[in-house]
Amino acid sequence: MTIxxxxxxxxxxxxxxxxxxxxxxxxxxxxDRCLHPSTGKxxxxxxxxxKDNSPEGTQGGITHAFVVEFATSADRDFYVxxxxxxxxxxxxxxxxxxxxxxxxxTPGVL
Numbered sequence: 001m002t003i004x005x006x007x008x009x010x011x012x013x014x015x016x017x018x019x020x021x022x023x024x025x026x027x028x029x030x031x032d033r034c035l036h037p038s039t040g041k042x043x044x045x046x047x048x049x050x051k052d053n054s055p056e057g058t059q060g061g062i063t064h065a066f067v068v069e070f071a072t073s074a075d076r077d078f079y080v081x082x083x084x085x086x087x088x089x090x091x092x093x094x095x096x097x098x099x100x101x102x103x104x105x106t107p108g109v110l
């Protein structure tokens with residue numbers, strides 16, 4: 001069953017634009033760089049995201065959003081807890097983020 005993983009970032013006020021752009025590029029590159037432990041092939045089904053452009057004004061400080069899809073909860077769990085590429089990416093955000101939020105769901109499960 002597919003798992004949709006939504007990641008929301010609020011970058012710190014004054015964070016360098018270049019560092020923010022690099023972090024976003026790195027987030028999207030995880031799709032190709034994170035490899036399954038048994039197959040050695042990418043296991044993230046899709047990844048998209050970018051800078052907020054909503055006119056609604058209800059972002060609550062969130063500036064960037066990303067949607068990542070996994071084929072199974074086991075793939076998502078490996079990504080979150082064990083994938084060294086993902087863990088390296090998270091460490092690279094140190095000092096840039098004011099806040100991060102993550103929400104996962106299985107489509108159709110209410």
